[in-house]
Amino acid sequence: MQPDSREIEVAVLVSVGRHPVTGRARRADQDARGVEVALTLPGARVRLLHAGPADDGSEEALRGYLGMGLDRLTRVEQPEGADVVPALAQRLAAAPPQLVIAGSRAERGEGSGLLPYALAEYLGWPLVNGLAEVEGIENGVATLLQALPRGQRRRLQVRLPAIITVDGAAPMARQSAFGPARRARLESCAEVAVMDKALGEWTLMPARKRPKRLKIIKAGSARDRFKAAAAKAEGGGGQLLTDVTPEQGAEAILKLLKEEGVLR
Amino acid sequence: MLDTLLPILIFTALALAVIGAWRRNRLWRQGRPSSVPILKGLAAMPRRYLVDLHHVVARDKVMSNTHVATAGGFVAAAVLMILVHGLGMGSSEVLGGVLGWVLLAASATMFVGSLFVAKRRRNPPARLSKGPWNRLWKSLMAFSLGVFLITLPTVGLLPEGFLEGSGGWILALGLAAVVAWGLGEMIVGMTWGGPMKHAFAGALHLAFHRRPERFSTKAGGEGRSTGLKALNLDDVDAPLGVEKPADFTWNQLLGFDACVQCGRCEAVCPAFAAGQPLNPKKLIQDMVVGMAGGSDAGYAGSPYPGKPVGEHQGSPQGPIVARQGQALVDAETLWSCTTCRACVEECPMMIEHVDAIVDMRRFLTLEHGNTPNKGAEVLGNLIATDNPGGFDPGSRLHWAADLDLPLMADVKQAEVLLWLGDGAFDMRNQRTLRALVKVLRAAEVDFAVLGNEERDSGDVARRLGDEATFQSLAKRNIATLAKYRFQRIVTCDPHSFHVLGNEYGELGGDYEVRHHSTFIAELYDTDRLTFSPWKGGSVTYHDPCYLGRYNGEYEAPRRVLRALGIQVAEMERSGSRSRCCGGGGGAPITDIPGKQRIPDMRMNDVKETGAELVAVGCPQCTAMFEGVVDASAEVRDIAEFVADALVDRPAAPVESRPRRPAVEEFCP
Numbered sequence: 001m002q003p004d005s006r007e008i009e010v011a012v013l014v015s016v017g018r019h020p021v022t023g024r025a026r027r028a029d030q031d032a033r034g035v036e037v038a039l040t041l042p043g044a045r046v047r048l049l050h051a052g053p054a055d056d057g058s059e060e061a062l063r064g065y066l067g068m069g070l071d072r073l074t075r076v077e078q079p080e081g082a083d084v085v086p087a088l089a090q091r092l093a094a095a096p097p098q099l100v101i102a103g104s105r106a107e108r109g110e111g112s113g114l115l116p117y118a119l120a121e122y123l124g125w126p127l128v129n130g131l132a133e134v135e136g137i138e139n140g141v142a143t144l145l146q147a148l149p150r151g152q153r154r155r156l157q158v159r160l161p162a163i164i165t166v167d168g169a170a171p172m173a174r175q176s177a178f179g180p181a182r183r184a185r186l187e188s189c190a191e192v193a194v195m196d197k198a199l200g201e202w203t204l205m206p207a208r209k210r211p212k213r214l215k216i217i218k219a220g221s222a223r224d225r226f227k228a229a230a231a232k233a234e235g236g237g238g239q240l241l242t243d244v245t246p247e248q249g250a251e252a253i254l255k256l257l258k259e260e261g262v263l264r
Numbered sequence: 265m266l267d268t269l270l271p272i273l274i275f276t277a278l279a280l281a282v283i284g285a286w287r288r289n290r291l292w293r294q295g296r297p298s299s300v301p302i303l304k305g306l307a308a309m310p311r312r313y314l315v316d317l318h319h320v321v322a323r324d325k326v327m328s329n330t331h332v333a334t335a336g337g338f339v340a341a342a343v344l345m346i347l348v349h350g351l352g353m354g355s356s357e358v359l360g361g362v363l364g365w366v367l368l369a370a371s372a373t374m375f376v377g378s379l380f381v382a383k384r385r386r387n388p389p390a391r392l393s394k395g396p397w398n399r400l401w402k403s404l405m406a407f408s409l410g411v412f413l414i415t416l417p418t419v420g421l422l423p424e425g426f427l428e429g430s431g432g433w434i435l436a437l438g439l440a441a442v443v444a445w446g447l448g449e450m451i452v453g454m455t456w457g458g459p460m461k462h463a464f465a466g467a468l469h470l471a472f473h474r475r476p477e478r479f480s481t482k483a484g485g486e487g488r489s490t491g492l493k494a495l496n497l498d499d500v501d502a503p504l505g506v507e508k509p510a511d512f513t514w515n516q517l518l519g520f521d522a523c524v525q526c527g528r529c530e531a532v533c534p535a536f537a538a539g540q541p542l543n544p545k546k547l548i549q550d551m552v553v554g555m556a557g558g559s560d561a562g563y564a565g566s567p568y569p570g571k572p573v574g575e576h577q578g579s580p581q582g583p584i585v586a587r588q589g590q591a592l593v594d595a596e597t598l599w600s601c602t603t604c605r606a607c608v609e610e611c612p613m614m615i616e617h618v619d620a621i622v623d624m625r626r627f628l629t630l631e632h633g634n635t636p637n638k639g640a641e642v643l644g645n646l647i648a649t650d651n652p653g654g655f656d657p658g659s660r661l662h663w664a665a666d667l668d669l670p671l672m673a674d675v676k677q678a679e680v681l682l683w684l685g686d687g688a689f690d691m692r693n694q695r696t697l698r699a700l701v702k703v704l705r706a707a708e709v710d711f712a713v714l715g716n717e718e719r720d721s722g723d724v725a726r727r728l729g730d731e732a733t734f735q736s737l738a739k740r741n742i743a744t745l746a747k748y749r750f751q752r753i754v755t756c757d758p759h760s761f762h763v764l765g766n767e768y769g770e771l772g773g774d775y776e777v778r779h780h781s782t783f784i785a786e787l788y789d790t791d792r793l794t795f796s797p798w799k800g801g802s803v804t805y806h807d808p809c810y811l812g813r814y815n816g817e818y819e820a821p822r823r824v825l826r827a828l829g830i831q832v833a834e835m836e837r838s839g840s841r842s843r844c845c846g847g848g849g850g851a852p853i854t855d856i857p858g859k860q861r862i863p864d865m866r867m868n869d870v871k872e873t874g875a876e877l878v879a880v881g882c883p884q885c886t887a888m889f890e891g892v893v894d895a896s897a898e899v900r901d902i903a904e905f906v907a908d909a910l911v912d913r914p915a916a917p918v919e920s921r922p923r924r925p926a927v928e929e930f931c932p
């Protein structure tokens with residue numbers, strides 16, 4: 001697209017995913033979309049970075065990313081239960097790419113979606129979430145399209161280096177091919193492991209599907225029903241709090257939770 | 265003068281032919297190695313030609329007789345011509361001059377044959393190639409007539425001195441020219457790439473066929489070899505499928521070169537008829553173009569629908585399918601095939617189109633990662649959930665919650681292992697499965713199912729080119745099956761039937777597999793089922809490709825229908841010529857657009873019989889036919905017909921009944 005675009009260094013953070021139905025290890029859907037974004041970026045030199053323990057199950061899943069047409073992946077070896085943020089940050093700081101792409105949240109482990117933010121804080125880089133498309137990169141500034149709810153898009157410009165995260169709004173990942181996946185190199189390297197102490201104290205259990213709020217539609221005519229179905233979910237009774245103290249904010253949230261019956 | 269000229273002509277032609285053969289051989293040898301017994305193959309060749317090949321050719325009686333006369337006459341005439349005119353053995357000192365007379369007879373026979381060839385070219389059907397093929401009859405005539413005439417003086421029907429003197433000279437030269445023309449086409453052209461190439465390449469192709477087991481033997485029995493060959497996945501350096509023409513094995517290349525462009529494959533191809541961009545004949549010719557290098561502009565037959573001839577080119581070491589733009593063949597051509605094998609079944613040259621198509625698909629899927637449309641999703645599901653729909657593998661038996669099916673994990677052994685197939689996730693097919701269970705119970709068959717331990721057989725993955733996923737599924741299924749004891753597997757899915765029966769063997773799983781129609785026929789024959797007489801309307805039967813052409817089972821379903829008292833109103837295309845439903849080979853998944861839909865065409869065939877019901881024996885066919893809008897006939901599986909007609913037999917002694925479920929189909 002851009003003949004004058006120079007090469008840009010892109011690092012994609014990839015994790016071992018988990019299939020929602022069978023729980024089998026696989027390439028994580030969002031991370032794979034991140035790889036797809038990177039691969040379709042003109043002039044991008046893409047490297048893949050994974051932090052985690054080295055075992056057979058994860059190797060096959062990681063090769064899923066390589067099958068998209070990359071010839072190597074670097075695995076920063078970390079023991080089970082380690083906090084991978086410091087290791088990844090050091091790794092990235094040692095050879096800083098211009099762009100880091102990551103999925104919004106992991107499919108196993110904590111899955112809190114905090115990693116990109118922690119990394120951004122550590123590195124002092126800006127972060128853009130919910131990326132739909134990278135429109136172009138010029139003179140160290142990336143023009144991005146961010147996905148907002150209901151198919152809306154917002155155009156943003158961000159100075160590189162930056163971290164961007166992708167979710168289901170990014171384009172689908174291409175098929176992973178067996179041959180390239182098998183031939184590509186999985187390089188391992190060591191980095192100091194910082195154990196995640198807090199995690200060790202937690203009890204983990206399978207998540208349950210969150211209940212979905214029913215929309216109560218009191219509409220007489222088909223036209224009203226259609227309008228209600230197509231309408232934006234506007235929180236009519238909401239209020240926007242600005243310039244309040246943390247205490248006031250917490251108070252307001254607590255009040256809402258009580259009203260909604262979440263807290264009793 | 266002819267006495268000197270003829271040996272020169274003949275031996276020059278032979279020498280040129282030898283050079284051509286050597287060059288052609290070099291083209292074939294660009295292919296990958298493939299070990300075939302050379303001498304054994306050559307020894308088997310005459311039988312393969314006379315029996316197997318002619319078995320196919322004979323489906324067209326006129327053409328068959330034409331070929332016998334022309335080819336037989338030619339082979340005899342060519343050999344005798346070398347003896348008589350090349351080596352001068354026509355004189356009365358040798359065998360009393362009988363050779364000359366035989367030569368006359370042979371060339372006369374050939375001439376008669378060539379008249380029929382000429383007649384067929386007057387109004388050729390669309391499937392025949394034009395171009396050089398249009399001149400072949402003239403060359404045949406030139407050869408036969410020329411040889412006939414030059415032999416007349418030899419046997420003394422014309423005076424020896426007839427061709428001397430000034431008038432004679434001109435006549436002799438003219439004759440020599442005609443003979444030279446004939447020799448050029450018939451002998452030199454054979455190895456240099458004219459229409460007669462099919463005879464040379466065809467003979468060697470029969471001898472070195474990659475599937476020797478598909479030919480009949482003297483011991484009897486018609487050979488059948490339909491299972492795809494496994495890729496070697498253990499060797500990391502082994503190539504995955506076919507990227508360029510030189511990636512085919514040498515005997516596959518030789519096979520492509522044997523094509524006579526008769527277009528029989530084109531005439532039966534459902535994808536071609538539906539206007540999808542596939543024509544098996546053109547595909548084979550494209551492989552020949554690729555093997556020799558060049559463009560397809562010289563091709564003189566029907567194109568791929570919607571793709572003009574002359575825009576594609578290739579070379580032996582160039583890609584067949586380009587990642588971007590055009591090369592020799594477009595990917596959608598390869599993905600249009602339903603792997604119905606109609607082309608292979610019809611091909612008089614015993615060319616294996618489906619093998620070639622899957623070989624090329626393998627490369628596209630395993631190396632390019634480019635399976636079109638729903639392909640990637642389905643393969644992803646197969647990897648993650650062991651079924652193409654992405655359903656929870658733990659829900660495989662939900663449809664049978666009330667049937668209390670015996671599980672292999674509990675009973676460990678049974679006479680029959682009932683293989684459910686992925687139809688277990690499909691509401692329509694669940695009706696068929698329930699009917700089948702009812703039939704098995706009525707016949708008191710000792711059976712069990714794998715339940716949640718069953719996985720997709722790998723059929724779709726393999727035909728979409730994903731050999732890795734196929735082998736992974738197959739190996740896990742084989743390991744599961746190895747845990748239990750059973751005599752045979754019965755399934756209502758011909759695809760599972762084919763894969764379990766014909767393709768697991770190479771990976772270490774040998775089973776006796778029966779299609780449910782075969783098994784039901786056996787149960788009926790041994791008096792284990794009794795039916796009430798048929799009272800419904802007229803019924804036709806659709807042969808599933810994977811049951812019929814892949815496994816030769818045409819009779820059992822018809823026998824079952826007859827046993828039910830149903831007179832099958834046959835469709836014009838039935839049995840080995842049955843037209844595909846469009847559901848095989850992953851075609852509904854890759855979904856290449858055409859002008860019509862294949863199932864619509866087949867339901868039209870059904871309509872022409874006036875039948876109110878179409879009996880099927882395959883979940884895929886059922887799904888395809890039920891998707892036809894405004895169909896004139898209702899679709900019903902053989903098992904459903906049987907289950908509906910069951911009548912209680914006089915009570916069997918109670919203790920002989922196996923463990924009965926608490927809940928059964930009860931008539932209060």
Ligand code: SF4
Pocket residue numbers: 522523524525526527528529530544545548607610611612613614615
């Ligand atoms: S592939 Fe076979 S059936 Fe098709 S045109 Fe060639 S010889 Fe005839």
Ligand code: SF4
Pocket residue numbers: 529532533534535536542543544600601602603604605606607608617618
């Ligand atoms: S297998 Fe069937 S669909 Fe495929 S090329 Fe042959 S006839 Fe056509």
